[in-house]
Amino acid sequence: MKADIAVVGSGLAALVATRTLQQAGRNPVLIWPGLSSLYFTYATVDVLGYSDLTATQPVEQPEAGVAQLIADHPDHPYAVAGLDALRSGTTLLIEWLRAAGFSWQGSLAHNLLLPTAIGTPKPSCLVPDSMAPGDLRRDEPIVFCGFHGYEDFVPELAASNLSRSWGRGEGSVRAIRVSLPGFDASRLFTSIDLARSFEDKAFRQEVASRIRREISVDGHRLGVPAVLGLTHDSDIHSSFATQVGHPVFEIPTLPPSVLGLRLFDRLRKHIQESGVEMIWAAPAHEAEVSDGRCRRIFLKSAGREQPIDARAYVLALEDTVDGALRAGVHTVVDPFFHQSLAHHAVPTERTDESLFKPQPFASIGYPVTDRLQPSDDAGRPLAGNVFVAGGAIAGYDPVGTKSRGGLAIATGYRAAKEAMAA
């Protein structure tokens, strides 16, 4: 199949790149394997939460933090993409979210500090309205509400952890649990099933009244797992908060992420309706390069390899989960150019024993040129018309520094601009 510019991936970097190309009047095709990588992440936009992996204090002003990071580390992917790409990409995303009917908050000027499902404070830059009332820079006491039978959110754990790091005195953080109509202990269910049920008005009303009975004092805010509807987030969230009688905030849970699903499904539909062709279910690999340019990449379609013949390519995959990297026992290779991206004589060097410490595998990725082209050991581009964006770029840990979203935006935007010029 022929295309103007092929964007490979389905996370934020791919979406921002596609939108950038489309806004510029180009004709991108979006290709990805499996479910969007957004389903496996928080789906907030985290620009910079910690200045490096050893920092203990969260960054308060992400834009200033990134500027400092660029000054200190000229090789960092943020420095390659540039601060302007972050600014322009963020503006583009905020406008797009609005156009697609989302209601989000935040700006590059300040981070919000939001409680996670285990009660740790996490800095985020742009978040949906439904999460914002959880901001820990505010003082109102918090009630975490879990649901019987739903094990992906344990309110007691969140409350006990948060009261240690944030507590505003006696009783400022506590936990409750309510049972849900139709969800008894024998039923296996996930956040997705709950979110579907929360789309039902009667269900929501019943749950709200059960919660109301548990909170007698005014002035509290209520943290619930992010299951308030699969699609119409802001409507459901605000009506539910009114019914509960307290401000309500959603807390992202383990995958599949309802927040990621909401975000991806609507942005995908929005961009598809405006005429962007999408091919999913087909893992892309194998770049065919001649005279320094990528002529084709191949999709593993049913029956045979399907060539995609584009003028330029944006590889905006995230990691091993969506096929950006292939990890063998010792070696991690990229599936497009078959470069060895990391080699570990002892495979356990790739990981830290503690799950909560920065993981060495998180920084493995494609080395890039100053135009985001994938490069060889000597820093030369492997193909002049291929550009990498998002988590697959080497040399940073998007999880440890809470910067996945911002880097996706900055590199997605910059890669799209480069692809147009290639």
Added chain:
Amino acid sequence: MITEEIGTFSDTVEEAAPVEACTKCTACNTVCPVARSTEIFRGPKFLGPESERYRSQPEAAVTAGLDLCSGCKLCEVTCPSQVTIQEYIRRAQNKGAEEKGRTLRDWVLGHTRLLSRFGSMTAPLANFGNRNPLVRLVMERVLGIHHKRPLPRYQWLTFERWFKRNSLSPRGGGSGRGGLATHRTVAYFYGCWVNYNERRLGEQVVAILERNGIDVIVPKQQCCGIPAVVNANMDLARKYGVENVRRLNGLPPGVDIIASSTSCGLMLKHDYSHLLDIPGAEQVGARVYDICEYLWMLHEAGELNLDFQPVTTRLLYHAPCHLKSHGIGYPAMRLLRLIPGVQLEEVDEGCCGISGTFGVKVEKYDLSMKIGSRLFAAVKAAGSDAVLADCETCRMQVEHGAGAHSAHPIDILARAYGHG
């Protein structure tokens, strides 16, 4: 120690995804149309890879819940690790059926070709019976076929016989009758549907190909086998598949194979070699194209006749689940947008619910309608002259559930060429 032990493993990356490739991310359950519609279905993750870890050949198959899987394959489409979820479910279901036997109904539905042949031979009578409430009540009691499900109309003249009588192609040699002189010859895998129920679609496919200067040959063929696969009769499916592979591999080199049914095409492209392990199937699969995929390829090569008459019409497009498994995007939409006057929008509301013979069954009918309800509502709300779908049972379901006229995308293209 660790180094030495692990060093004995190969460092090559596993290409085929074994059950261990499942990371339990639950992506499949998220998109499963059945899991979305009934809480008694435990979902592809549990019935596929998770149960697979406990299945072993000598033990009897545990089949509880497996029959609720409709076979849409959206789980496989969605899996980021390319786990063959459907294949685990189908194999377990088949093993269960071999151990415990299958119902008469499932045996009959698996033999769609036999059934259709009989229906076609007795066309006026069969069509009368299929629309007679009393007959339908008896069918529901005896066969377990829901009385509300409209059954396809049979035609007495099959496509196969029509082609022998009417096609002006010189069958396998010489040049086509179209305006463009090309060297292309295609073999048309028309499938049971075109042969016994919708000959007109086959006629249009032939007319469009010939219009583009392509010789059409129609090799002798069997049912693709998908009705047998989804009705837990893999031996029968393999028998059909072996026969088709043998005949299609006998085609001269350079002859491409096209299919106008999404699911037949997917069987030929993928399932013969993967699910059914048929020797020689990969060579066949690599030659198979969906009809719209093929025509789009011609367009990109500058070989498609673009001499279209305007077709002023408002259309909706429903992408069949099995088309997503092809991994080719939506070539029908690209193609139809070349025609002046065509207004085409995708109605993106997921599975229609029928899944071949699934929604025909008495105990599945209501579920099938519930799965499709989002699509029906969207189709009704949007309004259109027709809802297009490449898959025949999707078209049946949309007509039944949304009361909308439905057609194969080829129908519009044929009109643009003046073969309406």
